[in-house]
Amino acid sequence: MPELPEVEVIRRALAPLVVGRTILEARIVEPRLTRRRGTPEAVAATVVGRRIRALRRRGKFLVFDLGADSLVVHLGMTGQLLWCEAQHGFRPDGHTHAHFGLSRGGLLAYRDVRKFGELFVVPARTVDSALDVGLEPLDPVFTAAALGGLCRGCRGRIKALLLDQRRIAGIGNIYADEALFRAGIRPTRRASSLRAEEIRALRRGIRAVLEAGIRHRGSSISDFRDPSGEPGRFAPLHRVYRRHGRPCVVCKTPVRRIVLGQRGTHFCPACQR
Numbered sequence: 001m002p003e004l005p006e007v008e009v010i011r012r013a014l015a016p017l018v019v020g021r022t023i024l025e026a027r028i029v030e031p032r033l034t035r036r037r038g039t040p041e042a043v044a045a046t047v048v049g050r051r052i053r054a055l056r057r058r059g060k061f062l063v064f065d066l067g068a069d070s071l072v073v074h075l076g077m078t079g080q081l082l083w084c085e086a087q088h089g090f091r092p093d094g095h096t097h098a099h100f101g102l103s104r105g106g107l108l109a110y111r112d113v114r115k116f117g118e119l120f121v122v123p124a125r126t127v128d129s130a131l132d133v134g135l136e137p138l139d140p141v142f143t144a145a146a147l148g149g150l151c152r153g154c155r156g157r158i159k160a161l162l163l164d165q166r167r168i169a170g171i172g173n174i175y176a177d178e179a180l181f182r183a184g185i186r187p188t189r190r191a192s193s194l195r196a197e198e199i200r201a202l203r204r205g206i207r208a209v210l211e212a213g214i215r216h217r218g219s220s221i222s223d224f225r226d227p228s229g230e231p232g233r234f235a236p237l238h239r240v241y242r243r244h245g246r247p248c249v250v251c252k253t254p255v256r257r258i259v260l261g262q263r264g265t266h267f268c269p270a271c272q273r
């Protein structure tokens with residue numbers, strides 16, 4: 001599933017292409033995409049004629065600012081936003097569920113094999129409350145004190161806290177496992193048991209893995225592609241995620257995999273305490 005780094009890679013690639021262009025045509029052929037709010041016809045009617053003023057990211061959501069309204073896209077498990085510079089080059093397949101024709105000839109296509117993605121419109125001033133996501137881990141507000149406050153107020157395990165989008169936005173299974181490895185913390189630890197130096201290490205680990213993920217253009221575990229169709233290059237650099245049975249990159253102990261909260265969870269039993 002695309003997490004913060006993959007969504008940020010898409011945002012950075014698309015923003016210079018789409019900002020300033022007007023949506024001339026919108027076609028949404030898969031009604032499941034708008035299940036959260038509205039209908040394909042209503043979303044299309046709202047966005048056509050609007051100029052894209054900015055493209056932001058909030059957690060794993062992409063937010064196209066259209067003035068009074070915002071078009072929100074969530075890629076679900078396998079969603080892709082693909083850019084086509086010339087509309088005559090557009091080749092939709094059976095998984096292309098929406099497309100937007102823009103001024104100056106560009107076209108943005110939404111493709112999603114498993115159809116868990118979402119596409120909806122909300123009034124711009126209600127974006128934050130509609131998405132209900134927590135702190136942005138790359139923003140200055142994500143301090144060790146803020147993370148410590150979240151840990152103290154949490155009765156569950158630290159990995160579950162990292163995955164809780166309402167508390168911290170954008171971290172999913174891959175980057176949670178990688179951040180906990182870098183911090184030397186077992187995913188099964190109670191969040192409230194973390195000491196001050198562990199919280200500082202975890203904040204550094206979270207930022208380091210997210211920044212590395214963006215720098216290497218995302219992790220292509222399943223279907224992630226950037227808007228030009230290129231896979232990311234971060235997956236081979238993962239230190240624990242899906243490396244179970246292989247030696248830890250630090251101490252050579254075999255990496256373990258357990259199931260925690262129904263998610264495959266990977267850690268080094270020697271390096272992580």
Ligand SMILES: [Zn+2]
Binds near residue numbers: 249269
């Ligand atoms: Zn190790």
